[in-house]
Amino acid sequence: MSLSLRLRRASAAGALLAAALFATACEPTDPVAPASPAAHSSSAPAAPAPTPTPSPTPTPTPTPTPTPTPTPEPTPPATPAPAASTPPAKAAATPTTARTTSKPPTPTPAHTQEAxxxxxxxxxxxxxxxxxxxxxSDHGVSGTDASGRTIVCVDKNGWRWIAS
Structure with missing residues (x-):
């Protein structure tokens, strides 16, 4: 057997071994990484090894579970009230207090004199x-400062508020 034939067989066996190790180390959902050129260090050109492609696996689709429907309970039949021979006694009138559900008025925020x-x-x-x-936006506008003095926005060494 010639030396070049041995080298070809050895590189082919190495490539197959590397492909087998690579295929077993990866999960089916892992993306396939491209082989680096440093992996092939033989001087003889090797035939490219076919790379296995992961086949798509069908995922089970969840089926909706039926929800139980509540059954209505039978209502008891209405019984007629017994006829009273004497009129019922008048109940004592008790004063009732009316409940209110409204919120108390919210306090208004105190405005400072400055604002x-x-x-x-x-x-x-x-x-x-x-x-x-x-x-x-205030150029040429007049207003008042916190002390109540009148101030005017004028161009005096830049637009500034000047007391007038």
Missing amino acids: AACHPLSNAGNCYKAGQFCRN
Whole structure:
């Protein structure tokens, strides 16, 4: 037997052994990983080994279980009330209290003097003070600060609130 024939057989046997080990190590649901080129280190070209493809297995579909339907219970027959020979005694009138299911009124949040006395408010809901920068939407607007002083948004070294 020539040396090249032995090498071919050895590489083919090695490839089959590697494929068998790879196939037994994988679960049927695992994705197939491509073989790395380092796995084939023979100098002779080997015939490509067929890779086994997993066959799809049918999954059982759950069948709905029937739910038991409740059977109605028979109602007892109504019995007629015995005729009373004497009129029933008048029950003593007891005062009843009416129950209310309404919720108590929710307390209104107390507004601070700061929030009620100044305008316009910043995006955070705070009062502006003289010297602070104005928003673009406030250019030329006048308002009051927390102290009640009138402030105006003017362009003075940048748009700022200035006390007037």
